Amino acid sequence: MKWHEMGAEEAIEALHSNDREGLGQEEARKRKSRYGTNELKEAEKPSAILLFLAQFKDFMVVVLLGATLISGLLGEYIDAIAIIAIVLLNGILGYYQERRAEKSLEALKELSAPQVAVLREGEWRKCPSKELVPGDVVKFAAGDRIGADVRLLSARGLEIEESALTGESVPAVKSVEPLYSGNPGLGDLVNLAFMGTLVTRGSGTGVVIGTGMGTAMGKIADLIQNAETMITPLQRRLEQLGKILIIVALLLTVLVVGIGVLQGHEMYEMFLAGVSLAVAAIPEGLPAIVTVALSLGVQRMIKQNSIVRKLPAVETLGCASVICSDKTGTMTQNKMTVVKIWASALEWDVTGTGYSPEGGFFRNDKKIIPAENKYLQQILTFGALCNSARLFEKEGVYALDGDPTEGALLAAAAKGGLPKDKLLHNFRILEEFPFDSSRKMMSVIVEDSSGKRYAVVKGAPDVLIGQSKAALWEQKQQILSPFIRNSITQAVHSLASQALRTIAIAFKPLPSQGGITQFEAERDLIFIGLQAMIDPPRPEVKKAIRECRQAGIKTVMITGDHVITAKAIAKQLDLIPAGGRVMDGQELSTLSEEELKDAADDVYVFARVSPEHKLKIVKALQSKGHIVAMTGDGVNDAPAIKAADIGISMGITGTDVAKEASALILVDDNFATIKSAIREGRNIYENIRKFIRYLLASNVGEILVMLFAMIMGLPLPLVPIQILWVNLVTDGLPAMALGLDKPEDDLMNRKPRHPNEGVFARGLAWKVLSRGFLIGAATLIAFLVVYNREPEQLAYAQTIAFATLVMAQLIHVFDCRSERSIFERNPFGNPYLIGAVASSIVLMAVVIYYPPLQPIFHTVAIELRDWLLVLGMASIPTFLLAGSLLTRKS
Numbered sequence: 070m071k072w073h074e075m076g077a078e079e080a081i082e083a084l085h086s087n088d089r090e091g092l093g094q095e096e097a098r099k100r101k102s103r104y105g106t107n108e109l110k111e112a113e114k115p116s117a118i119l120l121f122l123a124q125f126k127d128f129m130v131v132v133l134l135g136a137t138l139i140s141g142l143l144g145e146y147i148d149a150i151a152i153i154a155i156v157l158l159n160g161i162l163g164y165y166q167e168r169r170a171e172k173s174l175e176a177l178k179e180l181s182a183p184q185v186a187v188l189r190e191g192e193w194r195k196c197p198s199k200e201l202v203p204g205d206v207v208k209f210a211a212g213d214r215i216g217a218d219v220r221l222l223s224a225r226g227l228e229i230e231e232s233a234l235t236g237e238s239v240p241a242v243k244s245v246e247p248l249y250s251g252n253p254g255l256g257d258l259v260n261l262a263f264m265g266t267l268v269t270r271g272s273g274t275g276v277v278i279g280t281g282m283g284t285a286m287g288k289i290a291d292l293i294q295n296a297e298t299m300i301t302p303l304q305r306r307l308e309q310l311g312k313i314l315i316i317v318a319l320l321l322t323v324l325v326v327g328i329g330v331l332q333g334h335e336m337y338e339m340f341l342a343g344v345s346l347a348v349a350a351i352p353e354g355l356p357a358i359v360t361v362a363l364s365l366g367v368q369r370m371i372k373q374n375s376i377v378r379k380l381p382a383v384e385t386l387g388c389a390s391v392i393c394s395d396k397t398g399t400m401t402q403n404k405m406t407v408v409k410i411w412a413s414a415l416e417w418d419v420t421g422t423g424y425s426p427e428g429g430f431f432r433n434d435k436k437i438i439p440a441e442n443k444y445l446q447q448i449l450t451f452g453a454l455c456n457s458a459r460l461f462e463k464e465g466v467y468a469l470d471g472d473p474t475e476g477a478l479l480a481a482a483a484k485g486g487l488p489k490d491k492l493l494h495n496f497r498i499l500e501e502f503p504f505d506s507s508r509k510m511m512s513v514i515v516e517d518s519s520g521k522r523y524a525v526v527k528g529a530p531d532v533l534i535g536q537s538k539a540a541l542w543e544q545k546q547q548i549l550s551p552f553i554r555n556s557i558t559q560a561v562h563s564l565a566s567q568a569l570r571t572i573a574i575a576f577k578p579l580p581s582q583g584g585i586t587q588f589e590a591e592r593d594l595i596f597i598g599l600q601a602m603i604d605p606p607r608p609e610v611k612k613a614i615r616e617c618r619q620a621g622i623k624t625v626m627i628t629g630d631h632v633i634t635a636k637a638i639a640k641q642l643d644l645i646p647a648g649g650r651v652m653d654g655q656e657l658s659t660l661s662e663e664e665l666k667d668a669a670d671d672v673y674v675f676a677r678v679s680p681e682h683k684l685k686i687v688k689a690l691q692s693k694g695h696i697v698a699m700t701g702d703g704v705n706d707a708p709a710i711k712a713a714d715i716g717i718s719m720g721i722t723g724t725d726v727a728k729e730a731s732a733l734i735l736v737d738d739n740f741a742t743i744k745s746a747i748r749e750g751r752n753i754y755e756n757i758r759k760f761i762r763y764l765l766a767s768n769v770g771e772i773l774v775m776l777f778a779m780i781m782g783l784p785l786p787l788v789p790i791q792i793l794w795v796n797l798v799t800d801g802l803p804a805m806a807l808g809l810d811k812p813e814d815d816l817m818n819r820k821p822r823h824p825n826e827g828v829f830a831r832g833l834a835w836k837v838l839s840r841g842f843l844i845g846a847a848t849l850i851a852f853l854v855v856y857n858r859e860p861e862q863l864a865y866a867q868t869i870a871f872a873t874l875v876m877a878q879l880i881h882v883f884d885c886r887s888e889r890s891i892f893e894r895n896p897f898g899n900p901y902l903i904g905a906v907a908s909s910i911v912l913m914a915v916v917i918y919y920p921p922l923q924p925i926f927h928t929v930a931i932e933l934r935d936w937l938l939v940l941g942m943a944s945i946p947t948f949l950l951a952g953s954l955l956t957r958k959s
């Protein structure tokens with residue numbers, strides 16, 4: 070079909086749809102089953118079997134399997150089978166961990182997938198873009214990503230960036246007229262819009278002509294499978310660490326084996342011991358557990374309303390030292406209500422709440438009828454006409470489709486008996502120039518029933534005063550004299566200092582023929598007056614700001630709103646400490662980057678700024694060494710969001726462009742959610758540190774017990790298969806449970822972590838080595854006590870060593886929960902850990918007491934009295950160091 074050659078009407082008819090009702094649900098369902106979901110086919114995923122096999126390509130596992138082969142060749146079948154069983158068990162655990170991590174990351178992708186506005190059964194609805202079918206009528210505006218290929222039905226100043234398809238970085242200007250130019254290229258099809266391209270300006274509607282692989286994007290889908298790396302800095306560092314550990318482990322293993330052979334141990338025995346030790350020393354489970362901890366953390370964050378789009382952000386969150394946050398909707402509720410109207414030095418109070426048309430107008434506490442005051446009536450009328458929002462009633466409640474600022478203006482007009490639908494009987498809207506935060510105004514061209522045309526403009530008062538040359542003042546139109554200008558400015562200040570957001574309304578008559586540009590429409594205006602609305606702060610934000618301050622994180626408000634309004638809200642939120650200051654967009658523009666860098670630390674509120682300023686602010690703060698989190702919602706916010714260390718977008722009001730640039734999406738647009746995300750980010754990092762500490766100390770303990778024994782000329786204190794069991798089975802679950810630990814109480818009283826901090830910072834290396842040393846020593850002592858008592862019962866002494874090692878690790882795991890000491894936290898505070906430790910104890914007991922397993926694991930049932938020795942020795946490493954720490958403290 071040559072859609073571009075058809076008229077819009079013709080196209081929609083050809084698709085058996087219409088632009089008033091859209092498709093019916095039933096019809097949409099049928100079409101979906103005929104055409105499939107509107108998705109690009111993803112590159113083939115590795116199958117479950119491949120993923121399972123991938124678990125065995127790990128270097129150490131290959132070594133182990135080699136060892137199995139040699140054992141088998143030497144006729145040691147029990148050893149060989151046991152090793153295979155353990156390797157398989159480990160592989161299955163690894164497979165499930167990876168699957169789980171992958172699943173939750175996939176779910177995440179789904180959550181942050183764009184929604185589209187679609188007309189179904191006469192009602193505009195939001196739905197995931199994969200639900201679109203041919204014939205669906207969709208609408209879009211600046212910041213949206215087009216959900217499918219569409220034939221445009223209407224376009225208002227519509228510009229779309231199509232570089233992904235055409236390579237052209239300048240946005241294409243779109244229109245609806247049919248084209249007849251033979252075989253145009255994609256870039257020339259100005260009456261079509263393509264799946265995946267971005268609306269950079271204006272708005273439009275269209276009918277879906279192609280979905281999924283049938284779209285222009287689908288045809289080149291293979292080219293654009295974007296493989297975003299989902300690896301965090303810590304994971305990268307751990308990979309490097311892993312390589313170093315392999316070398317260290319191999320050297321130590323060679324040392325142990327060398328000494329063992331010199332001391333007269335059998336070659337085969339030392340070979341297996343060497344392999345087991347190498348496996349013990351290398352924390353091969355670590356990367357998988359890190360991934361699981363990250364993905365489980367990400368799931369917890371979803372429950373707290375933040376969606377992580379880029380995994381590395383989880384770590385960076387813990388380093389954040391400044392949060393730059395929008396005011397409207399993030400710190401405030403974005404539930405606007407007009408409470409005062411001002412014109413020509415007269416002020417009226419407006420009552421009523423929400424978007425309901427109930428409420429009245431009062432002057433000096435006396436109720437008045439708006440129709441009796443010409444200016445009041447005009448402000449209300451123009452406020453409702455120059456407006457792209459819509460109020461509707463559903464089950465007795467008034468709701469808003471659109472921007473709350475505009476909703477408030479519609480509600481105010483309705484209270485004055487001037488609802489928009491009624492006004493539209495008398496006025497026709499000929500053109501609309503939408504609001505954007507850089508211009509800080511919007512305008513419409515209207516024609517009244519007598520054919521007179523006007524430009525109606527609404528916007529930030531200071532901007533509109535600048536664009537006006539006259540004002541309606543004392544019953545007539547007058548030149549905007551310095552006196553009138555001053556009076557208006559004073560009124561703005563007085564309203565703003567009451568934390569009210571003010572919108573000015575102005576207009577000008579136009580000739581009744583001919584078009585007009587946006588620039589022309591918005592200059593030489595006649596100023597009418599002001600509408601002032603409340604937007605109360607979100608109740609939880611004040612506390613969140615305080616908590617951030619305690620956590621060493623500065624909060625900065627960035628707003629397009631008036632300086633005085635911003636300051637008044639900041640005061641209510643207790644945002645500006647003594648010595649802190651407010652800077653406006655004008656001053657910001659005049660400062661060089663260097664000057665801003667010097668000033669930035671003292672500024673807590675940037676007001677009347679444009680989105681372009683945000684980038685400058687981010688850069689200034691970053692050059693001061695800050696790790697900056699920055700929020701935004703519009704198209705113009707995207708560069709700053711991208712440049713910030715943690716770009717944050719809004720789930721409700723955010724555009725697709727902002728969301729895609731961001732690392733984190735706030736589902737509820739709420740500032741307090743940023744604080745929760747930071748807390749969770751810090752916690753995830755600390756938990757990863759906890760199990761690194763646990764696993765490495767355990768490994769150090771295992772190596773040392775073998776090394777000491779070899780040096781002392783003793784028999785092997787642990788049988789290779791026992792070492793494997795400890796490492797690949799009993800260690801894993803407690804480590805996972807540490808990944809689920811709750812944050813320590815003082816987590817948000819600490820300073821942000823330095824982003825370059827190494828894995829072993831803050832004394833972690835010392836903790837690993839000292840605990841590891843003591844675990845090794847305690848195990849060896851327990852072994853020696855029993856071995857000296859009954860030298861002929863070697864297997865019994867080895868079983869004691871095995872039990873002591875496992876128990877020492879399982880006690881030590883509780884110590885790992887705190888940066889300070891085991892006595893700082895309730896040991897029962899993490900139920901997963903209790904469960905994990907219990908199951909590890911059971912797994913240990915099974916190989917000690919279950920007769921069929923005893924020959925395989927070379928174990929002997931431990932007598933009750935010897936458990937005293939085991940537990941006594943096992944608790945020494947933890948309690949000795951923790952105790953010494955306590956005495957040092959007191």
Ligand code: ATP
Nearest residue numbers: 395396397504506509510511527528529628629630
């Ligand atoms: P934030 O605090 O998130 O930056 P903001 O809404 O205060 O949000 P902008 O959206 O950039 O910032 O708005 C800047 C100014 O433009 C507002 O103070 C207001 O005076 C004016 N304004 C806001 N919305 C509209 C609109 N829909 N039409 C006309 N003027 C508007």
